[in-house]
Amino acid sequence: MLVAKKLAKARKPYTPKLGEKGPSGPVYSVRSIVSRYIRYREDGSIEFRRLNILGQDVLYSSIFKCIWEQDLEDLPKHPVIYYGWAYVDRTRNDKAYKIKFKKSLKQGGENLVTSTFVSDSLIDSFKLKNLMAVRLSKVCKKPIPTAFVFLYGQPSVKVYNERNYATFELTNLDMIDVNYDCPLPSKYDK
Structure with missing residues (x-):
């Protein structure tokens, strides 16, 4: 009987870290989601990884959107993590x-x-507050004050001086992550 169990287990295909797929515990900030996203992309398990956001089970790969001339009509109608280079x-x-x-x-x-x-x-x-305040302050002092920013939200259109703007409302610093360099692979460094 013991030999049969060992043989059955040996015949199963090996999937690295398969037991880690799915929700991996509570997430309290964009920073932790971004670091997991980067790690999962690097180890090739991103397609299996899921995250629970407000009771909804979503794929990690589906909640990241680059701010790169995308039409608002084509974007999700719920908050996701937007990212890109920004002036601060x-x-x-x-x-x-x-x-x-x-x-x-x-x-x-x-x-x-x-x-x-x-x-x-x-x-x-x-x-x-110190981490975010220090990062923002340091970026402002750079000769070209740019940072790679991730933020969780849903853009809305505001009108100011007769011009339309896409804005994100931040109610908590956990909704944003500011990086001096792009932490993503170079093809995402837009």
């Missing part, structure tokens, strides 16, 4: 960081300036 600067009133993506989202044929803001009051209300 202080606002005119010096009460927030403005993050403006280099590439823009589109609405019809119109390019929309795509941005978000991280207010000083949001940073001050966050328990682990």
